[in-house]
Amino acid sequence: MIGEQYLHLPGPTPVPERVVRAMSKPMVNHRGPEFKRVITRATEEIKQIYHTQEHVLIYTASGTGAMEAAVVNFISPGDKVLAVSIGVFGDRFARIAEIFGAQVEKMPFPMGEPADPEAIIARVKEDIDGEIKAILITHNETSTGVYNDIKKIKAGIKDHPALFIVDAVSSLAALDLRMDEWGLDVVVSGAQKAFMIPPGLSFLAFNEKAYKVQQENPSPSFYWDVDKGLKSLEKGQTPYTPAVSLFQGLDEALQMMKEEGLENILQRHKDYRDMVRDAVRAMGLRLLARDDNASPAVTAVIGPDGIEADRIRKFMLENFNIVLAGGQQSLANVIFRIGHLGYVRQLDLLGVLAALEITLDRLGYPLEKGIGLTRAQDYINRVI
Numbered sequence: 001m002i003g004e005q006y007l008h009l010p011g012p013t014p015v016p017e018r019v020v021r022a023m024s025k026p027m028v029n030h031r032g033p034e035f036k037r038v039i040t041r042a043t044e045e046i047k048q049i050y051h052t053q054e055h056v057l058i059y060t061a062s063g064t065g066a067m068e069a070a071v072v073n074f075i076s077p078g079d080k081v082l083a084v085s086i087g088v089f090g091d092r093f094a095r096i097a098e099i100f101g102a103q104v105e106k107m108p109f110p111m112g113e114p115a116d117p118e119a120i121i122a123r124v125k126e127d128i129d130g131e132i133k134a135i136l137i138t139h140n141e142t143s144t145g146v147y148n149d150i151k152k153i154k155a156g157i158k159d160h161p162a163l164f165i166v167d168a169v170s171s172l173a174a175l176d177l178r179m180d181e182w183g184l185d186v187v188v189s190g191a192q193k194a195f196m197i198p199p200g201l202s203f204l205a206f207n208e209k210a211y212k213v214q215q216e217n218p219s220p221s222f223y224w225d226v227d228k229g230l231k232s233l234e235k236g237q238t239p240y241t242p243a244v245s246l247f248q249g250l251d252e253a254l255q256m257m258k259e260e261g262l263e264n265i266l267q268r269h270k271d272y273r274d275m276v277r278d279a280v281r282a283m284g285l286r287l288l289a290r291d292d293n294a295s296p297a298v299t300a301v302i303g304p305d306g307i308e309a310d311r312i313r314k315f316m317l318e319n320f321n322i323v324l325a326g327g328q329q330s331l332a333n334v335i336f337r338i339g340h341l342g343y344v345r346q347l348d349l350l351g352v353l354a355a356l357e358i359t360l361d362r363l364g365y366p367l368e369k370g371i372g373l374t375r376a377q378d379y380i381n382r383v384i
């Protein structure tokens with residue numbers, strides 16, 4: 001029996017039954033009291049997860065929509081923008097800013113490595129005239145499974161007036177993020193990663209400093225206009241018809257997250273990361289990310305010599321109905337990525353690791369079967 005799919009992508013992630021049920025409720029008026037209750041409660045819960053008292057808007061859009069919203073609201077055409085990139089999503093943020101007319105200076109780092117805080121701090125410190133208006137940075141780079149130390153970077157440049165704009169689409173609720181305490185001005189996130197709902201909603205959090213910048217921005221925006229969003233939110237609405245069912249699912253997912261507790265959620269993501277890394281290493285495979293900046297959301301594994309990473313994925317899908325992510329750009333067919341964020345538990349990962357051992361064995365990789373699995377079991381034994 002092939003059974004249900006094990007969806008181990010870094011988004012979309014598995015959707016709990018409770019959320020599915022909440023999403024299948026009858027439709028309600030998006031300008032009525034039921035929706036008002038849902039959006040008001042969801043917005044408050046999301047603020048807790050961001051650790052912010054500032055503004056949060058929920059858009060009917062994928063994460064990229066909220067990235068575009070951040071750019072069109074808080075960056076004016078002609079503004080100088082420093083765009084830090086450690087992979088595909090960092091490149092995407094830079095590209096969006098370019099398309100809307102910013103003067104983008106890219107600060108790329110090799111794929112698989114985190115951004116060097118000292119290099120960024122030094123670059124920003126050179127800008128004594130305050131020409132840089134915004135810094136774009138990815139919190140967790142999903143394409144490589146590496147996260148940036150945004151807390152340290154922001155702390156190092158705290159006197160510079162540039163807006164600090166963070167893509168936290170795959171990190172929020174999987175990796176600690178404290179918007180107000182760390183002084184993050186704008187933080188984008190999305191629902192189909194750690195928030196356990198289907199794709200289609202994204203979040204834009206911004207503080208007063210960013211809001212003032214938006215008020216001076218001469219370039220118009222329609223769908224993404226945060227002013228309209230804030231006015232509607234006061235009435236418990238959105239400016240245009242929202243994805244009502246997804247909001248109902250989000251509300252339920254946030255209740256589940258509250259029941260579990262944010263600290264516990266973050267801890268189990270760290271545990272998954274350490275368990276998967278331990279096991280994969282024991283199998284003799286190499287990991288793309290170093291330990292110190294390895295993502296708690298997704299682990300990138302380098303395919304062994306002579307075995308293409310995509311063959312491993314194909315075998316896993318065809319024989320076990322397990323979905324892993326591939327590599328992108330220069331890492332295509334070089335790595336495969338095991339998503340372990342959102343509605344995932346240790347037993348699911350044991351299944352994935354066991355299937356991976358069988359797969360490697362069948363593809364001719366010399367492996368003492370059980371070696372990685374034992375490590376994973378030992379890990380679980382230590383943390384439960």
Ligand SMILES: *Cc1c(COP(=O)(O)O)cnc(C)c1O
Nearest residue numbers: 062063064089140142167169170
């Ligand atoms: C998934 C993701 C996005 C947004 O992607 P969408 O496909 O538009 O939802 C942006 N940034 C990061 C880091 C992501 O992981």
